[in-house]
Structures are given as C-alpha cells and as structure tokens.
Amino acid sequence: RKEVEQDPGPFNVPEGATVAFNCTYSNSASQSFFWYRQDCRKEPKLLMSVYSSGNEDGRFTAQLNRASQYISLLIRDSKLSDSATYLCVVRGGGGSQGNLIFGKGTKLSVKP
C-alpha cells in the first residue's frame, strides 16, 4: 500500500461546481497533514493545513479523519484559476519526523 494515495483524476468540472478530493494515508503515526497546490510546470505551494476539527479558508474546506486515516479537500464555487494539481501531503510517522510525504496529486481542470 502506498504511503499517501489520492483519487487518480483528472477532474474536469464547469465553473461554479463543487469538487471534492480524497486522500488516504497508511501510517497511523503521521502527525500533520496538508494540501499543496501545484500549477503546471511550477513548484508546489502550501494551500492549507488540515486539522482534526476541520478547517475552512474561503471556498476551501479540509477535513481529517484520523480513525479512517482519510483526508479530504472540498472546493466550492470553482473558478478557472483553481485549475491545478492538488497534492495531499502527510508529515511524520517515519524515521524522520519532519519529512513530508506527497501523494501523486489529482489534476483539476475548471472549464468555462
């Protein structure tokens, strides 16, 4: 089982749609969780951290279920500018507690 698994995508949605990405992680000792965004041919950038209580940043909502080892990202009212690859990232639980482990990413394409 891969350490971090994500929906394969790609997701093609119209503007204004709501889209949800799912992610599972294998190491129950993992400590921190994030969603990164990566535009085509650009570097990854932190989108938001994910907390057990769930957290929201504008149109973006992240959820964490530690019991199921499951992370989600919900994007409401999709914009053209949301088109990117979304990377699920997990920290800790391995030999080096600070290491980030990235999923393969899910590509989102928002169409007019």
Place this chain on the structure above:
Amino acid sequence: EAGVAQSPRYKIIEKRQSVAFWCNPISGHATLYWYQQILGQGPKLLIQFQNNGVVDDSQLPKDRFSAERLKGVDSTLKIQPAKLEDSAVYLCASSLGGLETQYFGPGTRLLVL
C-alpha cells in the same frame, strides 16, 4: 522577501554525463531539502539538511547522487553518472526549522538522453 532560488532552470545531458544543481534558500532558513519529482508523481525527498549537517539522506541513491551544504546556506546536488531514469524536476525547498512550512524553489528540469 526573495524566495528559494535554483539554477539552472533546465538541463539536457546524455546518459553517463555529470550534472550539478544549485540552490539558495530563503535567508535565515536553517533547513534545506532536495526533492525529485518524476512526471506524474508527487515530489520525493532525496536529502534534508539542518544548517550544514545531513538530517536524512535515506532515499538518496548514494552510488550516483551527492549533495552538500558546506557553509549552511546554499547547496549543490550532483548526479554522476546520470541515467535515463534520472529525468525529472529537482526541487529545492527551505524552512525555518524541520517542522515549519516548506517553501519550494522553481525547480531544475533535467532531461537525460
């Protein structure tokens, strides 16, 4: 504030040649990382430095890859000799400390022919 700088941005070499990448982290960031991102994959950590010391190089193919951060600031990553499967984007990232937010540079896109 200046971000993480990397050079070159692109490099094309033939297999068995050598190549080196350079990274200058954000000023004041003690922790520096090198990642390899193969097309269609997420970044994979190669090596992590804390100041000028190696914290984790467990995933660095040490028979051909080497990295150093001699003065605890900028860093170089070298591949010698390169293989076709080394074609990837090499990303450098830095953070204030090992558990702080990592900021990525633009990457060096390597193509091995």
